[in-house]
Amino acid sequence: MPRLDSSCVRSISRPLWLASGLVALLLQTTPLWAADAAPQAQAAPATAAAAAPLPVRTYVEPPRFAQPSISPDGRYLAVLAPVGGRRNLMVVDLQTREGKALTGQTDFDVVSLHWVGSDRLVFSLGRLNSPTGPESGDGGGLFTIRRDGKDFRKLSPTLREQLARMEGYFRRMSYLMPVPGSEREILVSSNFRSAKVQDIYRVNLDSGEKKLLTFDQPGDVRGWLLDPQGVPRLATVVDKEDDPREFGGAKVMLRAAIDAPWQVVARFEPDDGRRWQPVAFADNGKDLIVAARNGRDTTGLYRFDVAAGKMAEPLAVHPRYDISGGLLYDTKIHQAVGVAIADERYQVAYFDAGYAQLQAQFEALFPGKAVSFEKSAGARSLVTVWSDRSVPTFYIFDAEKKTLEEALRSRDEVEEEHLVTMRPFLLKTRDGLEIPSYYFLPANYQPGQRLPTVVHVHGGPHVRADTWGALNSFGVREAQLLASRGYAVVLPNYRITPGLGQKIYRAGFGEIGRKLSDDHEDAAHWAVAQGFADAQRVCISGASYGGYAALWASIRSADVFKCAVAGLVVSDMKLQLTSNRTDFSSSEYSVAQWKRMLGVVGDDWTRAQEVSPALHAERSKLPLMIYAGDADRRTPLEQTKAMISALSEAGKPAELVMIKAGEGHGYGKVENNVELYTRMLEFLDRHIGPATRASGQAAAGAGGAAAAASTPGAVVAN
The missing domain is CATH 3.40.50.1820 (Alpha/Beta hydrolase fold, catalytic domain)
Known part of the structure; x- marks a missing residue:
């Protein structure tokens, strides 16, 4: 892995996004850091010169750009951007610098996006800059489209459509992940069978066909966990619906394969202080990563040895803050490689040495700021930088060209x-x-x-x-x-x-x-x-x-x-x-x-x-x-x-x-x-x-x- 330091970054440049309906990217080549400048720590100033105050609107309106995501092959950048007064889905070709709006919503906003391979995206709808009363929740739904704007398909209707049909209850479909090894299928959770039952389905994006993966439910399931192959192999089952105690009785059920019998891994009595929560499968596909106190005041992440039925080594613990999630994944292998911790600031700890090295190098370039990144299979990565005083800014890092290019600022007017x-x-x-x-x-x-x-x-x-x-x-x-x-x-x-x-x-x-x-x-x-x-x-x-x-x-x-x-x-x-x-x-x-x-x-x-x-x-x-x-x-x-x-x-x-x-x-x-x-x-x-x-x-x-x-x-x- 190349080192990202003063000898590796040849240029850090800022592009210009043209507001012409579609988006164009023009790159400049002025470096923001001198090539021989060593990164220095940046302490928060005790005081600063007062700038002219921004209008109230600037503080309360949604960010201009949101949820950028790089395609698995590293060639395309998808982002939610304003088009026609609503937030819509756009894709920029990072090679040709050409952009295209894939949606033209006028009554809803696109509120989430996910790549499925490098040719398709799925997205859902909501309403921004709208009153938060009953109509604000009439979006939802799940849709798919190719990055060239073709082959649009509705996978699940919005709540507004369901209201118009006067159906017995609202059916929701939530995206989970692509099917490993496939660029045509995704895994979703949905309550198609029953208002109270969440099932896992495999959905074909070409046909919309759904395959139920959780027909055999081991009880009143309140949560599923998928293994790295996308198989729903773990279920958290409650013993009594609406137990009035804070933590009612529960069982953690596990199976070795989708057609294997369910077995009880752990059973918890109400308000059990030894209770833990499954978060992910461990790297061997058998053990678990769980959130537990394990005798401490704060919750941390631990490896749970399924065969031995006990906690193994701690993965992430903090003396003052609970760590119950925040896992960072390598999406290619669907494995946890690190954890993000929201303590008094923000820090990242990687289990994987390669990821840890890259994180440290990015942080050295942006002292005093938080950094996260999304790797692709190619040379490019999407890097997000922010702090308490700087709004999220998104960069494209090219490991081959040794460049770090600013692509977007979430709010252009806030410095x-x-x-x-x-x-x-x-x-x-x-x-x-x-x-x-x-x-x-x-x-x-x-x-x-x-x-x-x-x-x-x-x-x-x-x-x-x-x-x-x-x-x-x-x-x-x-x-x-x-x-x-x-x-x-x-x-x-x-x-x-x-x-x-x-x-x-x-x-x-x-x-x-x-x-x-x-x-x-x-x-x-x-x-x-x-x-x-x-x-x-x-x-x-x-x-x-x-x-x-x-x-x-x-x-x-x-x-x-x-x-x-x-x-x-x-x-x-x-x-x-x-x-x-x-x-x-x-x-x-x-x-x-x-x-x-x-x-x-x-x-x-x-x-x-x-x-x-x-x-x-x-x-x-x-x-x-x-x-x-x-x-x-x-x-x-x-x-x-x-x-x-x-x-x-x-x-x-x-x-x-x-x-x-x-x-x-x-x-x-x-x-x-x-x-x-x-x-x-x-x-x-x-x-x-x-x-x-x-x-x-x-x-x-x-x-x-x-x-x-x-x-x-x-x-x-x-």
Whole structure:
């Protein structure tokens, strides 16, 4: 394998993508690094010169280019790109530099793509820049087309088509992988036989014919695992449907071949601390790679010796972060060759020496940034580079020509000067937990300044929502936008956040509205103690659980926070778990899980009512901005209305309520997000105001939206 160093890279050049309907690639030859320059480590700067802020729209709109993928032979690059106002599938011939749009969707967006050989692609549909209500989920389907635009075939219809036919239940087909050794067939999972049963099928792309591979199911299968040959040889079987415990009883079943009998590899009792999750087959095709704690606080990846029935050597473990997936595969042999780890930053560990060497050489060329790559069978590889301050940029590396050419930037308008460093820290709670978290400071921050600060609480609460990267999540996007306007932002994790070990996760059960809220307060106290937050100018924001946390803080934590922005809220916990308006009310497991998180036992709702904001509205002491979607099924609009009504009855109306038609659990339409953040900035400015602010900054971010009403109780509903 050639070394990728200063003697190996002859040129690093940037092409120009012409917006002419189809795509053309023109290569330049100016090197970005001198040939004799040695790579140097790049530390994140403590401060940076403040750039003129970008408009709000820039932070909330989808990336221009997404999901680039190199063909197995290395000649073609497929990518999702804007054509006719929608995201469509395009292919560029890397040899001739000619591009072609393969789809012309006008009502849907192409949201995923996969190569099958170097001549065919499969893709599915969705809806971007559209309200997130019921119609947002009417895409789906699975389709195939040749790279020259011929032989289009529908393999599975969209949900919209199925709705029009009034079928008994929705049938979904999900792409899994190409059939090894074939360029005409793929493996998919689908519920064709039953609404609740997922089967594995082999699908012919020429004819659309499906062959069922899992006719013999060993019980109530909740997950299949394919071996490197694409054979469904492992099944995870639950003992009881909708077991109300967090981890119900389960069996792991394995067979030696598709026609061999099933055998029990492992059996787990409910809430079994020895439980493990199969992730992949090991390189010998017999043993397994599994995610397990294996006596540790954090989950790691281990090799499981099937014949001996026990754990073998660890493959990847971390002292603070769970590693339960992230395997990197050589798609030619369908074997795991490494693992990507999302800890406080992003790192890659390869088991394969050749891959490890190439990874190290790419990282040396891009110090301080994360690098991933996709190899082809030819000389070319697709290299993706990003960081907390740089949006994903895609390069083509040619090992024969020794060139690294920039092909695409996901967002052309966002430069490093527009984003600030995503700084990790350990949130030390009042009862002794150490929880990995992040904070952001404006680019022009000077030590000793006391800034207006926002504590943004992620949703869930039992999800890990925010990881290191540029504009890659709701919380990071909001933090970067606010930092560009002069605010400091704390993005804390808190107990019950998964992915940070069992101690932190388990400590949150029964503590919603109690110790979880202590953690949110501790994040604000930490920021003040660090010297950058002004204790008199700290607000709290969030959506979903974060919206609940902000509402509850307006009642519980008015001595810590000065205002609250609450989105997609829960205001009455009992109503949330007993209403038939939610999308999970029919799931015994989901309701039981939420009861456990609240500490509710049986039908005694006392603990839930004690921490329900709508039942304590008379104690509200903070200015409130509330936003919602009228089509939300996760936290239905009745929750927002209950809080608005309770506040009005208490003579303490919310300052601003924003309700958007057609939106569900989160805003999907770009214009609605532009208006949301424009109004949020105005709300924050009124109550805590930035220490410094560039003239005209509010206008730059407004995107044409009208100024927010400042009268208490003002409602925006459209």
